[in-house]
Amino acid sequence: MSTSFQLPRRSFLAATALGAAAAQLAALTPAFAQAATGSSSRRLEPLKSIDAGTLSIGYYEAGPADGAPVILLHGWPYDIHMFVDVAPALAAAGFRVIVPYLRGYGTTRFLSADTPRNGQQSVVAVDIIALMDALKIQVATVAGCDWGARTACIMAALWPERVKALVSVSGYLIGSQEAGKVPLPPQAELQWWYQYYFATERGRAGYEKNRHDFARLIWQTASPRWNFDAATFDRSAVALDNPDHVAITVHNYRWRLGLVEGEAKYQALENRLAKAPVIAVPTITLEGDANGVPHPEPSAYAKKFSGRYEHRLVSGGIGHNLPQEAPEAFTKAVIDAARG
Numbered sequence: 001m002s003t004s005f006q007l008p009r010r011s012f013l014a015a016t017a018l019g020a021a022a023a024q025l026a027a028l029t030p031a032f033a034q035a036a037t038g039s040s041s042r043r044l045e046p047l048k049s050i051d052a053g054t055l056s057i058g059y060y061e062a063g064p065a066d067g068a069p070v071i072l073l074h075g076w077p078y079d080i081h082m083f084v085d086v087a088p089a090l091a092a093a094g095f096r097v098i099v100p101y102l103r104g105y106g107t108t109r110f111l112s113a114d115t116p117r118n119g120q121q122s123v124v125a126v127d128i129i130a131l132m133d134a135l136k137i138q139v140a141t142v143a144g145c146d147w148g149a150r151t152a153c154i155m156a157a158l159w160p161e162r163v164k165a166l167v168s169v170s171g172y173l174i175g176s177q178e179a180g181k182v183p184l185p186p187q188a189e190l191q192w193w194y195q196y197y198f199a200t201e202r203g204r205a206g207y208e209k210n211r212h213d214f215a216r217l218i219w220q221t222a223s224p225r226w227n228f229d230a231a232t233f234d235r236s237a238v239a240l241d242n243p244d245h246v247a248i249t250v251h252n253y254r255w256r257l258g259l260v261e262g263e264a265k266y267q268a269l270e271n272r273l274a275k276a277p278v279i280a281v282p283t284i285t286l287e288g289d290a291n292g293v294p295h296p297e298p299s300a301y302a303k304k305f306s307g308r309y310e311h312r313l314v315s316g317g318i319g320h321n322l323p324q325e326a327p328e329a330f331t332k333a334v335i336d337a338a339r340g
Helices: 015-027 029-036 086-092 121-134 147-158 186-191 193-198 201-222 230-241 245-256 264-273 327-339
Strands: 047-052 055-062 069-073 096-100 140-144 163-169 283-288 309-314
Touching: 047 121, 055 086, 055 121, 069 086, 069 121, 069 147, 086 096, 086 327, 096 121, 121 147, 121 245, 121 264, 140 147, 140 327, 147 163, 147 264, 163 327, 193 201, 193 245, 201 230, 201 245, 230 245, 283 327, 309 327
Parallel strands: 069 096, 069 140, 140 163, 163 283, 283 309
Antiparallel strands: 047 055, 055 096
């Protein structure tokens, strides 16, 4: 899970583009209605796989092969079904939609048993660049939530030539180990309890044994007004049974706190990220009005986007898993960013 923020609106789209986007969204109403019907039982299938970098990446693909590419990135402890309503709507709008399982989730596997089960922030972005290379996608709109939003931000910061536009739930999420060492107010520290839990071997063993109950608790606290049913949760929880999931999760949170090292070959990337680089690609950030994850005021990241930029606050009791709780708002943001 990623720290989340809010930001006041700044104009991103011209009036004519806004009008076109509104018309586009209206045209998609049947697709949204269809997506909402029985969505707790529908799955993103069939899955594909492709060797990319150090991984065999499992992914879902929809839409025309010659459509403008959109890559949707999920977070922890969620999976590709974070976009179960978004992906078909974007495909109906003519986009080529790619929804990969991140390392440690679902059908994604390491190609070698000797590869470190590394969860540091830069390596996840390297994975998605490798996926783009394997799929021969030169440029894509990249959108995500939680770990996926952080990964999308990193891609836009380090490889802006590969990112046409960015949609990020909770704003600018690039961090560093030094930033992770800074203490927060007690209430905020309390809400990050699981990071300290994962810092212990008891926490690793507890997550290994109780990962589904653990994930359900995170879903509930991160989205306190989202009344998801058992079928919706169980559909995603299966992805956490990946054999590398616990190792990747624990390494990610220990790395953030500076308790473990990353791989030396990614240190140059981390050094660049530690400087909190400004993101210049066109960006829309989103925030739910009932996000249960602690987040500072919008001013914390308002100036980290130097290109065309807009922030949208999504109301109606929307929590941390915004793409699944408010798929229409997320889909519209992707369409507006990609075509704006």
